[in-house]
Amino acid sequence: MPKAVYLAGPEVFLANAREILDRKIALTRAAGLVPVSPGDLEFPKTASKWELGLAISAIDEKLMNAADAIIANLTPFRGIAADTGTCFELGYMCAQGKAAFAYTNVRADHGTRTKAHFQGVHSVDENGHPRGPDGMMIEDMGFIDNLMLHGGVLNRGGHVVVGDAPPGEELTDMRAFMAVLELAARQPGQACRIQVAAHPFP
Amino acid sequence: MPKAVYLAGPEVFLANAREILDRKIALTRAAGLVPVSPGDLEFPKTASKWELGLAISAIDEKLMNAADAIIANLTPFRGIAADTGTCFELGYMCAQGKAAFAYTNVRADHGTRTKAHFQGVHSVDENGHPRGPDGMMIEDMGFIDNLMLHGGVLNRGGHVVVGDAPPGEELTDMRAFMAVLELAARQPGQACRIQVAAHPFP
Numbered sequence: 001m002p003k004a005v006y007l008a009g010p011e012v013f014l015a016n017a018r019e020i021l022d023r024k025i026a027l028t029r030a031a032g033l034v035p036v037s038p039g040d041l042e043f044p045k046t047a048s049k050w051e052l053g054l055a056i057s058a059i060d061e062k063l064m065n066a067a068d069a070i071i072a073n074l075t076p077f078r079g080i081a082a083d084t085g086t087c088f089e090l091g092y093m094c095a096q097g098k099a100a101f102a103y104t105n106v107r108a109d110h111g112t113r114t115k116a117h118f119q120g121v122h123s124v125d126e127n128g129h130p131r132g133p134d135g136m137m138i139e140d141m142g143f144i145d146n147l148m149l150h151g152g153v154l155n156r157g158g159h160v161v162v163g164d165a166p167p168g169e170e171l172t173d174m175r176a177f178m179a180v181l182e183l184a185a186r187q188p189g190q191a192c193r194i195q196v197a198a199h200p201f202p
Numbered sequence: 203m204p205k206a207v208y209l210a211g212p213e214v215f216l217a218n219a220r221e222i223l224d225r226k227i228a229l230t231r232a233a234g235l236v237p238v239s240p241g242d243l244e245f246p247k248t249a250s251k252w253e254l255g256l257a258i259s260a261i262d263e264k265l266m267n268a269a270d271a272i273i274a275n276l277t278p279f280r281g282i283a284a285d286t287g288t289c290f291e292l293g294y295m296c297a298q299g300k301a302a303f304a305y306t307n308v309r310a311d312h313g314t315r316t317k318a319h320f321q322g323v324h325s326v327d328e329n330g331h332p333r334g335p336d337g338m339m340i341e342d343m344g345f346i347d348n349l350m351l352h353g354g355v356l357n358r359g360g361h362v363v364v365g366d367a368p369p370g371e372e373l374t375d376m377r378a379f380m381a382v383l384e385l386a387a388r389q390p391g392q393a394c395r396i397q398v399a400a401h402p403f404p
């Protein structure tokens with residue numbers, strides 16, 4: 001049974017968004033999966049930008065509810081971290097116990113990027129944690145972003161692929177995405193290791 | 203029946219994280235709610251930072267599963283957008299149909315901050331959308347962050363509070379948080395407007 005995969009990522013903001021989304025949709029079909037893409041449903045006419053935003057949010061949640069899995073593009077977006085909307089969507093799908101996959105097109109990990117954000121200036125506290133010049137801890141566990149994202153995927157048996165796109169092609173390079181598609185297609189009905197329960201404390 | 207509220211936010215990275223988390227915990231109790239805080243459970247001994255990260259992710263998910271609601275601190279963190287871990291957590295709780303609230307301590311909204319990120323340089327496309335010098339669309343719907351976050355909260359009947367902390371106190375000022383607590387305490391058992399379903403298409 002083909003798996004419906006929600007394609008989350010900041011590509012929706014690109015100047016050539018339609019072209020890039022269509023490319024991801026075609027690649028997903030070619031991998032034997034059913035693409036579910038943020039642009040799939042038409043947005044309603046609304047009286048204001050505010051109402052349009054709320055409508056898009058509701059539509060994208062419906063699309064996610066209907067999908068079996070998510071592939072989240074966590075490539076850094078306008079800064080050192082992933083697109084916040086994509087992070088929300090990854091959490092949303094993880095909570096539903098659905099199969100979760102992620103990729104980034106930037107090789108430098110979360111800790112490396114955060115240290116670069118502080119121009120390499122950091123200290124190490126008494127517990128061995130690096131801290132920026134503002135005293136705030138720098139997570140440097142080797143993950144591609146905050147541990148909730150990378151951990152959420154891996155703890156469900158999903159995969160995280162780290163690509164290395166040429167400068168300027170971070171949001172359009174498809175190689176890491178294609179590698180994730182192949183991994184996602186191989187485990188179509190995999191049971192999740194973590195199940196959602198109301199009160200799962202041991 | 204008191205409601206258990208998961209307290210999501212980037213405070214965990216602060217130099218005085220314990221102090222600030224304890225302050226939020228005390229304020230939550232004072233509001234008649236049960237605080238569920240990321241630091242509540244002890245982390246296991248692990249052989250590597252990598253495994254520790256995965257363990258923390260699993261523990262925080264369990265804490266969220268056990269909570270009835272979330273209050274997400276979406277104050278911009280190390281850039282123009284909210285902490286990515288907090289965004290994941292907000293999505294996670296929204297997907298479970300739980301009550302969702304958010305706040306920010308920065309008055310400038312998402313569109314304003316994104317325009318500032320590009321030093322105010324932007325154009326307007328044929329559909330009236332502002333675009334940065336890189337051609338990418340700037341979401342300027344008046345929301346505090348990406349529409350999935352603000353929309354996820356409002357579409358569930360939750361509240362978003364916009365504070366205005368003095369410079370340097372963006373991650374420690376408690377006024378907006380206290381305002382959210384009051385709103386959350388007032389609607390203890392409110393039914394969500396959006397219910398999670400497997401295939402909710404009309």
